[in-house]
Amino acid sequence: MKKKQIKDLIISFIAALVIYGLIMFLMSAGVVDYYWSGILIMACINVILATSLNLASGYLGQLTLGHAGFMSVGAYTSALCSLYLHLPFLLSLLIGAIAACLIGILIGIPTLRLKGDYLCIITLAFNEIIRVIMLNLSITNGAKGLMGFQAMNIDFSVYFISAVITIYVIYCVVKSRHGRAIISICEDETASELSGIPTSYYKILAFAISAFFAGVAGGLYAQYMGMLVPSTFDYNKSVEILVMVVLGGLGNLKGSIIAAIVMTILPEYLRAFADYRMLLYAVVLIAAMIIKEKNLGPRIKSKFFKNKTVEVDD
């Protein structure tokens, strides 16, 4: 590893520790109440989802809309392990993640031959099929939902540490030799294949890692919610995760983390608008995409802050 990377890592770890300490202090001081600590937990789960999807969609460049499906596999597997096998929480979390990873490989092998919109729609189809299966299996208790698997002694630290580990692992993967191979596939698949990179292997590897962490997020979600209903994991959830990744920037881990946190906390502030919340969300989504793609950001900035001249390249 280069010196700069090590420096970056150390700074990030210190930052994570400081944030963790701050949140724990605020929690014990009672500033962050039960409601807000729940939102912080959801933020951690969303960070895991967004960073792991970024590996598949951002770094590998494969547009997928099935992340919620992997999440539900992880969630149900870990919940069922706790409920029927009485395994400790961390072990069932791991089994759930491995199950999601296996499903990811199983789906990835046939589908990753497709590209772009077709891959997007086929992953959406798998997501919906997983949901229908969860809805109709008797062991998952169908639409009534699965309950009674929560472990009691799990607090915010577990979620936070899981998020940090996920970010660290994905950072390491991206910065490694394998990560460079994955990025090269995103840049130009044909060229990287000609350079001797086994593209299918790396595509499935990235997909599997991505699914693994989606499974972790699912297991954590199950633990936090204490109740699982298949309709939570429909394609709208996948879209939500993809939106975090896109707004944060494809192939940008910091962006994914920030976008995931903002997109978790922002809706809570929009609660005041009640009915108009989703309408506003849709408008913001469209506007954000157009501004981002047309690179209107600097132009708008220069319009409102006339004294600061901003270079705009057309």
Added chain:
Amino acid sequence: MEFLTQIINGLSTGGMYALVAIGYTMVYGIAKMINFAHGEIIMVGAYLAYVMTSIVKVPIIVSVLVAIAGCALLGVVTEKVAYKPLRNSGSLAVLITAIGVSYLLQNLFLILFGSAARTFPQFMPSGTVSLFGAHITYVALLSLVLTFICTGLLLLFINKTKLGKAMRAVSEDRGAAELMGINVNTTISLTFAIGSGLGAIAGIIYGMSYSLINPYLGAMLGIKAFIAAVLGGIGSIQGAMVGGLIIGVAEAFTISYISSAFSDAVVFGILIFILLVKPAGLFGQNMREKV
């Protein structure tokens, strides 16, 4: 004659899917984007017809025309406002914007009309005709007939008129078409208008067959119709029609012989199967990747 009844029922639902699928296939052929908001256009069409008939109380034919014109206009406006700025961006940006438009329309109608289902006015006398011992509702018959008429007219338009030729040219090569003096913007607008107008007809058929409409009706309908378009081969209008009918029949059979719970899964299963076996679809042409 349970079997025959199921086939006809399936074909009439399939006809509705086909009308929506044609919209998808035309837009994908020309703009190279999955118009995720297309399902919501259908919902808007159903609501427009409902408002015109039940609230404004105009004759049925007027409300149908208003619904078609309104949806065509909506299609053109969404293209101009949301998709045109992103025409040269990656498919991801366009996809997310389309999803945004879909959320926008869905929530707008949720605020305007509430989440409770509304009763769609009766456009046709309810009753059945007997055909070879199978009982077919008038609505099912109408849906089938309308599908064939619309597809026929559209094929004539695309293959025989100058505007249709322009559409084919733009979908084949946008840059070259522009160099030949074809107005690409107008052609794309026209495509959205026709696709959305057909969507309005599908929305009205939906209202007539299920007699209840809600703001969420477009979401699943849209996805299934897109699957029909992929099954038939994206870009092919005949393909979209055949795909829609196949999806409709497959769904009807699953509901009556297996379980209604699995009807969605079977439709998605068909999609996965076709994408893995013949990604170009039944009527599509294989595109060879050039380096």
